[in-house]
Amino acid sequence: MGRPDRNNEVLQFAGCDTVELAKTFGTPLYVVDEAVIKGKCNEIRQEFLLKHNNTKAVYAGKAFLNLAMCKIIEREGFGLDVVSGGELYLALEAGFPMEDVFFHGNNKNKSELRLAISNNIGRIVVDSLYELQLIEDVAKELNKKVKILYRLTPGVNSHTHKHIVTGRADSKFGLPIKRENILEAVKRAIKCKFVELMGFHFHVGSQIFDNKSHVDSVERVANVMKLVKVELGYVTKELNTGGGYGIFYTHGDLIRPINYFTDAIMEKIIEKCETLDLEIPTIIIEPGRWIIGEAGITLYTVGSVKEIPNIKKYAFIDGGMTDNLRPALYDAKYEAAIANKYIKEKTEIITIAGKCCETSDILVKNLKLPLVEKGDILVVFSTGAYNYSMANNYNNIPKAAVVLISDGNAEVIVERENYADLIRKNKLPKHLEPFV
Template sequence: MIMERRISENGNYVFGGADTVELAKEYGTPLYVVSEEIIKKKCKEIRENFLFKYKDVKAAYASKAFLNLAICKIIEREGLYLDVVSEGELYTAICADYPMEKIFFHGNNKSRCELELAISKDVGRIVVDNLYELEMVNDIGRKMKKKPKILYRITPGVESETHKYVVTGQRDSKFGIPLEKDIIFKALKLGMEYENVEVLGFHFHVGSQIFDNTSHVMATHRVMDLIREAKDTLGFITRELNTGGGYGIFYTEGDREKPISYFTDAIVEKVIEKCKEFDLPLPTIIIEPGRWIIGEAGITLYTIGSIKEIPGIRTYASVDGGMPDNPRPALYGSKYQALIANKADRDADKVVTIAGKCCETGDILIWDLKVPELESGDILAVLNTGAYNYSMANNYNKIPRPAVVLVNEGYCEEIVEREKYEDLISRYRIPNHLK
């Protein structure tokens, strides 16, 4: 979905009904701005084209993409489940009173402490990544007299066309239980024997920012073969199949975002086809997109500071943020589109490179961006920064994290306060001998 660009009468870029230049003035920059309307539109698309279309399906929001108390509330109202991957994410959901039975708890190295919290709170599903974790979950269940419901994360052994740091379904992966029979069936047999776990099925996640449904379909095919063999060999009936997320969104030219049904129809059709072929009961099918729900719902506003022209080479325009609030360009070479918010009605006939303020040559947000004539003080709006920006933000160079403002037509409110310098040093201690 490429959002149409709205411009105010005075030429300012309008996002979520709010004049972004006014937002920058009121809240300062850098500033994350999140549109509630876009999140709701995405959730509506999921409801209409997946949840209401098929029987016995569920959709979870992968909270690692962007999480705070307000987003938990929005996601809960939209009727989605929540995928968390750490005690910190679970704690956030607990503080937002998110229904614990609607949580999927992922992670390849959950600690005992994290599992104890999850099991004591009766989270809906624990997605067990390995045998070490299975033992721990069973042991904690026994001590707490509980029987947590679990899924096994499996490694389906498929490659996806995306950045190598975000492919997860290939055999050589830190995630999940390999499909080699002696490994997966050993895990399944143990899970079936243990008294304090209830094994419901399987989970896979093939990667992130994927535009082609082939890897999802191939992974579904492989897991359906596994489901049949599990029934034939161990009498295990799979009741749930969680197919992860990974659906790509538009960032820049060449990114061809697809409707949710492009992925979900193909997954569901493959499950139905294989269930018929193998005479298996249909499992509940779950999806868990993160980026697809939140990516386009966010933008980041910056103020342009120094503008340096190197004759015959390039012009650098530096902003008041950079890799601390958006590590993705430095980490993955991710590309973004942007515009000058206070000159949104002008022709973009110059080319500049947007540099961050960190003491790193690699802190470049956008190479060769087309802009109108630039001046220091102009406001840059980087688009589609909703996913994996705020959630990956850090304090490199002791730069405080920006605030997050939620906007909707005629409404705007801070949902995350800007960090202060006091916050940055609040946990530092001087040893006695240095006082």
């Protein structure tokens, strides 16, 4: 978690007083500690990139992406995974080196592919043969050669919420690992004049604490590498093993160092390549949550407190499922505290509810807190990943601001939306315009 100081009455985060942050920038407020991001990147460098030859790290931008984050990731020397034309556009605007960008997604359209290919994207991770044909057509039109990986569905299950499992045989992502499928896909890619097949990709899911599904997937994909070598003489140059490494949200979550996953992946690939007589490809990892999740907190102001005698007590906050969709989407759990009563004794059980018009707009259930009163600042921990990036305008609620703390200085990196932002794209058809 992002370095809270537990000895202070007011929660300090990354060297800043959280109540002051709330006063200065307003709430709800996403606060991100740059030092935590850099620390995570450094751990990846020490424990993966410098430890194993021929490896690459790519940050999965879907977890949290904006111009500042692109710059941090670029300075760390990592690649970037984008999953839509919008994320790609952001990376372009940030001046991110395009040769280090991986373009994912199960239904990329022609205009997204055009944007990617015309800007010399590093890799496109291809989800289907339909997409292969689109890429070949666009690349031909632009007279460019595009490097691709095939996304494979390894057919493994991961122990995480069912909505964030992606490696199972029935997944919407990737090509199923079946002999005929694979041979057909590789043959077709080899035949393409404007495409260069670099290898394979898999991603088994998110918030995973056990390395088994990664290791089992490496085993299966290594068998694919052997198959295509024997049958088609195709040598796999790259294997992207996705992300998915779990982080701390609530007590009981295991905190895994990066090498718990990466050492196991490397051991398996080396062992398989030896036994199957294969060259070891470049191994790529693609974590998102693991890099940014624990670097973020969200601050809210408590408004009304509602007690239903002998049944339940609620504290209502000035945000909710618009800034953190995960509890409503897949029952995600969080730790939270009252920032201005950080070391006060916890005397009540209370449920934190948002301000949206949905019963499921509950952020944290049955939380133990000191007496909660209007005006208190609630802090939710580990909100760096998939909070801001999933923020939405349900109920026409403006999106919260994002503040980055670097060396004790807090700066806005994404401004708070206002009401005018919310209706900027509205248009009145002629027949509804006011009479003059």
